[in-house]
Every structure is written in structure tokens, then in C-alpha cells.
Amino acid sequence: MQGNDATRLLGDHGHMKSIRTIFLVASSIVCAQIACAPALAADVENGLKLSKQWCAACHVVASDQKSASVDVPTFADVARRKTEKKPLAAFLAEPHGKMPNMSLSRSEIDDIVAYIRSLGPAADDPAEPRKPPELPKNG
Template identity: 35%
Template sequence: MLRWGLGALCASVACAGGALAQGVGDARAGRAVATSLCIQCHDIDGAARDPSRVPPGFGAVADMASQTALSLRVFLQTPHGAMPRYQLTPTETDDVIAYIQSLRAR
């Protein structure tokens, strides 16, 4: 009985973790944040997919194999280059991450 209980618990935690990883943020709200803050320098519509462009378009960022929700979160919260130091709320950060991930080429 205990053995079955632990297995069921592990399975439910694994499923919940996957759902949380995929369900974070609102891509539509993330596009609105990107339109207000990022569009001055970045191509945000996903059409620009050249990873060598500086700064890269969001489509190129989305296509990078190394881009996970965690790596995007760290990047957005870390000063880098000449990019303005925006102070996104946790919700805005989640939304921008969801938007960038929605641009990933399928």
C-alpha cells in the first residue's frame, strides 16, 4: 500500500511540474509588454530569425535551443550590454517568456 502511494505521489508531482512549466504566463499580455518596451530595438513579431543580428529578434531568441523558461527569466533579470534595465514585475516576466516561447518554430 505504501509503495503504491509513493509511486502515485511521484507521478502526480511529475505531471504537475510539467503543467506548471508549460502554463506559466500569458503570451498575449507578453506581446503587449514587448510592444511597449522592447520593440524600439528588437523585432518582436517572430519574423526575424537571424541569430547573428544584434540585438536579435524574438523569433531568433525563441529558436535558440538553449532558451528555456528559466534561461529567459535569468536573462531578463540580469543587466546585459546596452539594453535598458527594465524592472519587470514577476507577472510581466512570465508573460514575456510565454510570448517568446510562443514564437518558437514548430
């Protein structure tokens, strides 16, 4: 059977099936990328920068910091608590206690959360802690 005969027998159905398959695969890829976008968007380095700018007056946020308030946890302490992303982000969005409302954007909150979590146990192996920088103790 020649190509023209096959086209006549199948009509456009074979061609449309290929286009539909390509469309479904492309749609799946786009949806997967959109679903992963928040996780991929978090920037640990920017989180460190924002932490030094907004949080270091009270918290020890990095190993090069010399002092902070006495009665607040260091970021390394927060990270060791294995805090999930959503509750930590919610806490930063709606600060409590003496913590000022910094009006951080969603992206900035995600970056700070990513930085804090980078100081804690590795996400892929909860039993294997990452080596956080040596942080001075409060008080």
C-alpha cells in the same frame, strides 16, 4: 449484518479512513495545481503587449513592426535558439549589455518568455517548428 452492526464493529475507523482518503486526494490536487501555477499563469498575449511596450525600440518583436536596432536579435531569432524558460527569464530579470533595466515583475517576465517561446519550435514536438509570423530582417 445491518448497518449499525457494521458501524459497531468498525467503529469510526471506516468513516475516518474515508475522510483521510478524501483529504489526501484533495491535498494532492491542490499541490499539483500550485506546482503547475507558474506554467499556467504565463500569458502569451500580455507578453506580446509588454514586448511591444518595452522591447520594440531595439528588437523586432512582431510581424507588424517595421524597424529595430541593427545589432540585436529579433524575438523570432531568440525563439529559434530553443532557449529554456529559466535562463531566458533570468536574462530578462538581470539585463546585460545595452539592455536597460526595466524592473519587470516576475509575472511580466514570465509573460514575455511565454511570448518569445511561442514563436519557436512547438514544446510538444521539438522537430516540428511552429509557424512564426513573418518578421522583417534587421539591417
